Amino acid sequence: MNRSIDDVSDRSITASSGSDFLQLNIADAPVGGLSDWLARRLRDAIADGSLPVGSRLPATRVLAAELRVSRGVVTEAYQRLTEDGHVAGRGRGGTVVVAAPVAAAPVPAVGSPVSAPFAVTPPGADVFDALRAAPARIDLSPGVPDLAAFPRAAWLRAERAVLKALSASDLGYGDPRGAPELRRAVANWLARNRGIRVDAGEVLITSGTAQGLGLLARVLRDDGISAMAVEDPGSLGARQHLHNRQLETPPVTVDAEGVRVDELRATGARAVLLTPAHQFPTGVVLGGVRRRELMRWAGEGGLIVEDDYDAEHRYDRPPVPALRSVLPEQVCYAGSVSKLLAPALRVGWMLAPPKYRDALVDAKRFADLGNAVLPQLVLARLMESGEMERHLRLLRGRHRRRRDAMIAAIAEQLPGAVVHGAAAGLHLMITFPGARFPDTDLAAAALARGVKAQPLSWHRQRVGPPGLVLGYAATSPGGIGEGVATLGSALAVMPTGR
Amino acid sequence: MNRSIDDVSDRSITASSGSDFLQLNIADAPVGGLSDWLARRLRDAIADGSLPVGSRLPATRVLAAELRVSRGVVTEAYQRLTEDGHVAGRGRGGTVVVAAPVAAAPVPAVGSPVSAPFAVTPPGADVFDALRAAPARIDLSPGVPDLAAFPRAAWLRAERAVLKALSASDLGYGDPRGAPELRRAVANWLARNRGIRVDAGEVLITSGTAQGLGLLARVLRDDGISAMAVEDPGSLGARQHLHNRQLETPPVTVDAEGVRVDELRATGARAVLLTPAHQFPTGVVLGGVRRRELMRWAGEGGLIVEDDYDAEHRYDRPPVPALRSVLPEQVCYAGSVSKLLAPALRVGWMLAPPKYRDALVDAKRFADLGNAVLPQLVLARLMESGEMERHLRLLRGRHRRRRDAMIAAIAEQLPGAVVHGAAAGLHLMITFPGARFPDTDLAAAALARGVKAQPLSWHRQRVGPPGLVLGYAATSPGGIGEGVATLGSALAVMPTGR
Numbered sequence: 001m002n003r004s005i006d007d008v009s010d011r012s013i014t015a016s017s018g019s020d021f022l023q024l025n026i027a028d029a030p031v032g033g034l035s036d037w038l039a040r041r042l043r044d045a046i047a048d049g050s051l052p053v054g055s056r057l058p059a060t061r062v063l064a065a066e067l068r069v070s071r072g073v074v075t076e077a078y079q080r081l082t083e084d085g086h087v088a089g090r091g092r093g094g095t096v097v098v099a100a101p102v103a104a105a106p107v108p109a110v111g112s113p114v115s116a117p118f119a120v121t122p123p124g125a126d127v128f129d130a131l132r133a134a135p136a137r138i139d140l141s142p143g144v145p146d147l148a149a150f151p152r153a154a155w156l157r158a159e160r161a162v163l164k165a166l167s168a169s170d171l172g173y174g175d176p177r178g179a180p181e182l183r184r185a186v187a188n189w190l191a192r193n194r195g196i197r198v199d200a201g202e203v204l205i206t207s208g209t210a211q212g213l214g215l216l217a218r219v220l221r222d223d224g225i226s227a228m229a230v231e232d233p234g235s236l237g238a239r240q241h242l243h244n245r246q247l248e249t250p251p252v253t254v255d256a257e258g259v260r261v262d263e264l265r266a267t268g269a270r271a272v273l274l275t276p277a278h279q280f281p282t283g284v285v286l287g288g289v290r291r292r293e294l295m296r297w298a299g300e301g302g303l304i305v306e307d308d309y310d311a312e313h314r315y316d317r318p319p320v321p322a323l324r325s326v327l328p329e330q331v332c333y334a335g336s337v338s339k340l341l342a343p344a345l346r347v348g349w350m351l352a353p354p355k356y357r358d359a360l361v362d363a364k365r366f367a368d369l370g371n372a373v374l375p376q377l378v379l380a381r382l383m384e385s386g387e388m389e390r391h392l393r394l395l396r397g398r399h400r401r402r403r404d405a406m407i408a409a410i411a412e413q414l415p416g417a418v419v420h421g422a423a424a425g426l427h428l429m430i431t432f433p434g435a436r437f438p439d440t441d442l443a444a445a446a447l448a449r450g451v452k453a454q455p456l457s458w459h460r461q462r463v464g465p466p467g468l469v470l471g472y473a474a475t476s477p478g479g480i481g482e483g484v485a486t487l488g489s490a491l492a493v494m495p496t497g498r
Numbered sequence: 499m500n501r502s503i504d505d506v507s508d509r510s511i512t513a514s515s516g517s518d519f520l521q522l523n524i525a526d527a528p529v530g531g532l533s534d535w536l537a538r539r540l541r542d543a544i545a546d547g548s549l550p551v552g553s554r555l556p557a558t559r560v561l562a563a564e565l566r567v568s569r570g571v572v573t574e575a576y577q578r579l580t581e582d583g584h585v586a587g588r589g590r591g592g593t594v595v596v597a598a599p600v601a602a603a604p605v606p607a608v609g610s611p612v613s614a615p616f617a618v619t620p621p622g623a624d625v626f627d628a629l630r631a632a633p634a635r636i637d638l639s640p641g642v643p644d645l646a647a648f649p650r651a652a653w654l655r656a657e658r659a660v661l662k663a664l665s666a667s668d669l670g671y672g673d674p675r676g677a678p679e680l681r682r683a684v685a686n687w688l689a690r691n692r693g694i695r696v697d698a699g700e701v702l703i704t705s706g707t708a709q710g711l712g713l714l715a716r717v718l719r720d721d722g723i724s725a726m727a728v729e730d731p732g733s734l735g736a737r738q739h740l741h742n743r744q745l746e747t748p749p750v751t752v753d754a755e756g757v758r759v760d761e762l763r764a765t766g767a768r769a770v771l772l773t774p775a776h777q778f779p780t781g782v783v784l785g786g787v788r789r790r791e792l793m794r795w796a797g798e799g800g801l802i803v804e805d806d807y808d809a810e811h812r813y814d815r816p817p818v819p820a821l822r823s824v825l826p827e828q829v830c831y832a833g834s835v836s837k838l839l840a841p842a843l844r845v846g847w848m849l850a851p852p853k854y855r856d857a858l859v860d861a862k863r864f865a866d867l868g869n870a871v872l873p874q875l876v877l878a879r880l881m882e883s884g885e886m887e888r889h890l891r892l893l894r895g896r897h898r899r900r901r902d903a904m905i906a907a908i909a910e911q912l913p914g915a916v917v918h919g920a921a922a923g924l925h926l927m928i929t930f931p932g933a934r935f936p937d938t939d940l941a942a943a944a945l946a947r948g949v950k951a952q953p954l955s956w957h958r959q960r961v962g963p964p965g966l967v968l969g970y971a972a973t974s975p976g977g978i979g980e981g982v983a984t985l986g987s988a989l990a991v992m993p994t995g996r
Contacts (some may be wrong), residue, residue: 026852030719030853030854030855030856030857031717031720031854031856032717032720032860033852033857074860085749085767113922124865125860125863126860126863128671129674129863132670132671133512139667143671144670144671145669147666147667147669148666150666150669150841152662152664155661156654156657156658157660159654159657160654163650163653164650166650168638168645168646168972169645170842171642171645171648171840171841171842171843172630172642172645172840172842172972173626173630173641173642173841173842174841174842175627176627207705207865207866207870208866210864210866210867211865211866211867214787214864214865214866219529219530222529222530223529223530240864241864244860245864258795272949280691296524300902316599342668342669342670342731342894343669343670343671343672343867344669344670344672344871344872345669345870345871345872346866346868346869346870346871348869355528355529356528356529357528358528358529358531359528359529359531362530362623363624365624366623366711366712366738366739366742366743367705367712367865367866368705368708368709368712368844368865368866369705369706369708369841370844371844372705372842372843372844372845372870372873373842373843373844374843374873375870375872375873376843376991379821400739404973409500431901434538448593474666474670
């Protein structure tokens with residue numbers, strides 16, 4: 001049925017024909033995305049004129065009954081359209097179309113270029129995929145080391161040695177905890193570089209910290225834990241992963257000394273996710289007083305999940321020992337090669353407190369039967385031969401020069417910006433105190449000019465001044481200069497820009 | 499408190515001191531394994547005499563209250579001891595210790611040698627790890643191709659080419675669906691080898707079918723599906739993975755024509771896991787009538803999960819087209835390189851029906867952000883260059899000779915055994931019609947003599963004649979002869995052996 005809008009007397013969709021008129025077929029809807037799907041369909045209908053400005057949407061109760069979905073699905077879809085400014089609630093008058101989008105919103109598809117990864121608030125599950133797929137000249141996204149420096153020749157040499165030494169049974173199904181060689185190499189690496197003394201038998205090899213967090217979340221849920229407090233600001237990606245595993249993430253303020261332990265205590269959460277050595281995204285190092293407060297909190301039964309994501313990268317200060325080195329029973333420690341070599345390797349490690357060790361191994365077994373063996377053996381060789389430390393020293397020099405180039409460019413091109421957390425890591429955070437524009441607008445304007453950066457608000461749960469999180473490690477000094485200059489021109493068009 | 503058993507007047511443990519007497523400390527118990535832990539502690543106490551034969555266990559209600567666990571935990575622990583033959587219910591007389599194990603049961607540990615992977619019924623989550631870790635001279639476990647034939651030189655050549663051609667951005671975070679190169683190569687492979695026409699955009703790269711099943715189970719749970727029917731006999735491993743994701747697995751009989759579709763219909767399940775091209779473990783090929791019945795069932799809304807685990811390996815018959823090739827909308831297809839190259843590579847693929855495609859991509863993203871990129875690009879080269887087909891031809895010749903060697907050895911050494919499913923695949927199933935010994939005893943006796951094989955009962959949900967599942971692909975003809983001869987000597991000591 002495809003009646004013209006003129007057939008509907010009062011320009012509203014009659015209650016009994018809402019889904020019919022819009023040709024909504026719930027069978028088309030993807031699982032787990034009903035509200036998204038409905039909002040998209042309604043937006044399309046507004047864009048193509050089937051639902052012109054002034055028309056009234058069916059009552060949520062009625063549309064829900066017709067589509068046989070819960071009323072919450074419809075309410076949420078209407079809410080999104082309201083937030084987009086396409087419809088407005090008119091009390092007893094119902095929900096009315098007030099503005100049409102210029103064109104039907106494109107259906108976001110993973111991997112295909114998406115021009116507006118900043119359009120949806122809060123960001124959806126595929127926001128990082130969308131940003132990655134967006135075309136750009138210069139990529140200042142945080143989270144990657146200098147990938148051009150990846151030690152290809154050393155990798156190939158190690159792979160040749162591994163293939164030569166491999167036994168046939170090494171190629172069968174393996175230990176879900178990881179190859180013994182890599183577990184030993186990681187234990188030695190952590191002793192040398194992070195002050196952690198751990199038996200190789202306690203190391204669990206994961207497909208990176210994202211997987212480790214997911215496995216741990218599952219184990220904690222089974223232990224009756226339903227919330228993991230997180231730093232605010234703190235990693236959006238980590239938060240998305242915890243939500244996906246049905247863990248709530250109460251926010252805890254980060255100040256100049258790190259996470260506020262009094263606030264943590266007030267949340268009542270029994271677990272907290274921290275980045276103590278170099279807080280993401282602020283770059284703050286957890287202070288001594290806070291460390292002692294945290295140790296007391298953990299001693300009373302709290303679990304600290306230590307995401308030691310980039311602690312090996314430091315420039316102007318001595319290394320900060322991992323919390324795990326002093327609290328082996330209360331800390332679940334996670335690290336990976338993503339920031340040491342490359343995220344595309346998908347290899348990480350986790351040290352679980354004794355209580356959760358067996359359950360984590362079970363979770364890993366049922367996740368994928370354990371990591372692939374060849375890359376594990378190659379990494380073990382790189383770590384044990386000193387190749388990895390050599391690479392880290394090379395990276396440190398390159399990264400430091402790039403960081404200095406970025407700080408200089410910011411001082412020149414973005415004089416109103418305040419720089420945070422420059423003593424270590426692979427990124428900087430900048431804020432614009434007193435400014436009132438949404439930082440997603442700034443990131444969108446930069447992307448339109450060919451430069452990728454992440455808005456600080458992505459990594460916040462509560463409101464704060466606008467800012468950007470800028471990776472410098474994977475871009476040449478020249479690219480950094482050009483990228484920051486482009487940010488400057490994007491900032492200039494912000495309504496309250498300097 | 500460590501009172502001697504003599505203090506307890508009637509050789510029973512008084513209700514108020516059960517956990518105390520046994521020095522049970524619930525804080526020692528691992529998460530998610532309370533019953534296991536309790537059963538182990540009680541078994542130890544029986545073995546070391548703290549709970550001598552004739553003594554009475556505390557009432558389940560009382561012990562549960564003392565340990566602050568649910569009564570089901572205690573009931574289950576008692577049930578295990580009953581099944582082991584250590585305790586017996588005496589009605590009003592309570593649960594009494596009737597037999598002591600010869601020694602405390604060893605705590606099974608992943609990766610450490612375990613002499614008795616066949617002692618626990620039904621097999622636990624770590625049973626395959628335990629069997630793998632057990633020392634043996636000859637391994638006739640099913641599920642692996644000839645691993646000694648792994649094309650090491652071709653792999654290294656492809657890796658060199660990949661490292662040379664790689665861009666720096668390839669080393670960053672990637673598409674959670676997999677590298678475009680491998681998705682294209684898999685689509686081409688499936689067209690050439692399995693009669694499947696699929697767009698590369700629909701291919702999801704996984705860390706093997708175990709992961710794929712887990713991701714799919716999660717998506718199906720979100721769609722309100724709580725059961726996936728499975729073949730009986732059928733893969734224990736697959737069943738364990740589905741249980742781990744809270745899916746029930748109603749059994750459906752497999753006869754000479756394959757799965758019984760009338761029985762499937764009677765289960766009421768909305769999804770079924772099948773191995774149509776070469777049923778595991780029976781080796782039956784799904785017959786034409788059954789295929790049509792299945793298509794009708796699927797057409798009424800049923801989802802078929804097609805585990806095409808070893809269909810490329812066939813010897814005496816033409817290829818069987820995949821169900822996915824005729825039912826793209828109702829089949830979720832899963833394949834991997836585990837049987838083509840090596841399980842240790844942990845790479846597989848899944849083709850989902852349109853309805854579940856986006857949800858599966860989300861599940862993969864939150865599982866691990868996608869597979870590692872280097873092995874994907876290497877595999878893509880091996881598949882597109884014809885190297886993989888060359889390897890498959892080489893394997894076919896070797897496997898056929900090994901299969902023939904095994905059939906000859908069985909005819910000579912195990913004359914009472916019936917051989918099933920020899921026309922394809924990497925394993926045989928043998929049964930002993932009329933025999934009454936538990937096949938786990940036979941497998942245990944074989945392992946004690948240095949030969950690994952899987953008891954058929956592991957792969958059954960319902961009772962059936964004893965049997966073994968024997969892999970021949972990874973063992974030389976000489977090893978196969980010796981292994982089967984050893985099975986013969988193990989069979990000779992079975993109580994009702996021929």
